Amino acid sequence: MASLAEENYLKLIYHLSGSGAEEVSTNALAEQTQTRAASVTDMLRKLADKNLVHYKKYQGVRLTQDGQEVALQVIRRHRLWEVFMVEKLGFRWDEVHPIAEELEHIASEELINRLDAFLGFPVSDPHGDPIPTAAGAMPSAEYEKLCEVTAGQQVTMMGVLEHAASFLQFLSKAGLIPGSVVSVLEINDFDRSMILKINESAPSFVSYEVARNILIKFSV
Amino acid sequence: MASLAEENYLKLIYHLSGSGAEEVSTNALAEQTQTRAASVTDMLRKLADKNLVHYKKYQGVRLTQDGQEVALQVIRRHRLWEVFMVEKLGFRWDEVHPIAEELEHIASEELINRLDAFLGFPVSDPHGDPIPTAAGAMPSAEYEKLCEVTAGQQVTMMGVLEHAASFLQFLSKAGLIPGSVVSVLEINDFDRSMILKINESAPSFVSYEVARNILIKFSV
DNA sequence: ATAAAAATTTAGGCGAGCCTAAATTTTTAT
C-alpha cells in the first residue's frame, strides 16, 4: 500500500511528466509539493525501493507500470468525487478541488466503483478532465486549445488546463463551461486576445492567457 | 486542528466514557487503539496540552468541552457517510463501518453539511445510532434493550449496541433491522434466550447475548 | 575547455506517533 504522501508524489509525477511520457526533475517536484529538493530526493529513493518509479540519481524520475496504476487510481478517485460534489451536492466547479485532494486518498475500491455507478459512469469531471476507468485506463480525449482557433469558427468548450479557483470563477461568469458553444468573432493581432460569442449571449473578451488554458473541439 | 490520530483518540474517549460521563483509563484506550499503554500516555499529554482533555496522571482522562465538540464532529461525519453508503450506494449495513472510519476524517464542514442536506437530514445511521447535529448536539434517544422485554410484549427494533459485521449479518438474516416490529413469544428462564416473531415471519430464536445488544422501543 | 551557476544528493536533525524496558503509583488481597 502506498501512503498518503506517496500517492501524492505519484499523482504529481504523472501530471508533471505529461501523463508519464517524460522524466520529471527533482526541483519541479519540490516546487509543486511545497517542500525542499532534499525531501523529494528522500521520497524518490523510497518510491524506487517500492518499484513505483524508475529513478537514477541526477537523471530525474519516471513512473513504473505499478506507479502509473497507483497514480491513475488516485486521479480516478479525485475526479469521481469532484463529479459527486458538483452533480449531487451542488458545489460550484471552482470549490471542489481542495476537498477532492482529501477524498482521493480513501482507498476502498468497492466504494469508488459504487460511486462511479451511482454517478452514471461519468467520462469526465466538472473541469472536462477525463476520468480513468476502473481498469486503470485514461481515456485520452485529444482537444485543441481555444487560442489555436481562427476567427469565424464555431467550437464547443470541453475543459480547462488551469484549475485555479479564480480562473474557474472567471469562466463561470463568462458562461464558458464544458459544453458551451463558442464562436470566435475577432482576434486581436497585437496581443492575440479574442472576442467570443458564448451560447447566444453578448460578446465576451478573453485574453490569450485565458484562451491558452481552455480546451475545445470543433463543432461537427 | 486535530490530527487524524488525535481525532481517533477523542472519538474513542467519547465512546468509552459513556458519552463523556465517566473517566476513561489508559489501559482501556490502549486495548481499543491496538497500541501500548505507554503510547496512550504520550497522546494524552498531547491532548491535554491542546486543552482537548482533562488529564491527571494515574487518574484517567475526560473530554473537555472542546474535545467533546471535536469528537461529536467526527461521529457526525462517520454516521452521515454510513447513511450515504447504505442509502445511496447500496452497501449493506455490515459493510460500511471500516470505510466510514476513513471518511470521518475529511474535515470540510461545507462538505458534511451539504451531504447532510442531500441525505435529507437523517437522525440516525443504518445501525440506529443517533447523528449529532451540525451544532454539535447528540440527539439522545433513550431506548431499552431487547433483553429487558417480558414475554407477550410487542416492540420496535431501533438500533444495536454491537457493530461487529458478523453480528449485523446475523441480524439481517433474522430480519432484525431498525424499524422491524418484534413480539416476544417466549423467554427461557434458564439462559434468558428468547423466541421472537419478527414482522409476521416465522418465529426466531435469539440468545441473551444477542438480545442484550439490541435496542428497542415499546410500541404505542 | 573550463569556470561559474544551477540542480541534486548526502549528512545530520526534528516532531509525530508508535515501540520496549524499567520505574513508579494505585489497587487488591491477605
Place this chain on the structure above:
DNA sequence: ATAAAAATTTAGGCTCGCCTAAATTTTTAT
C-alpha cells in the same frame, strides 16, 4: 497494614516525511 499484582508513566529508540547546510554532479556561458 502491607505485600503482591495491576495500572500507569518515564526513558530511550524507531520510522516517516520533512528540514538545513554542505558536498557533489550536471548544465550553461564564455
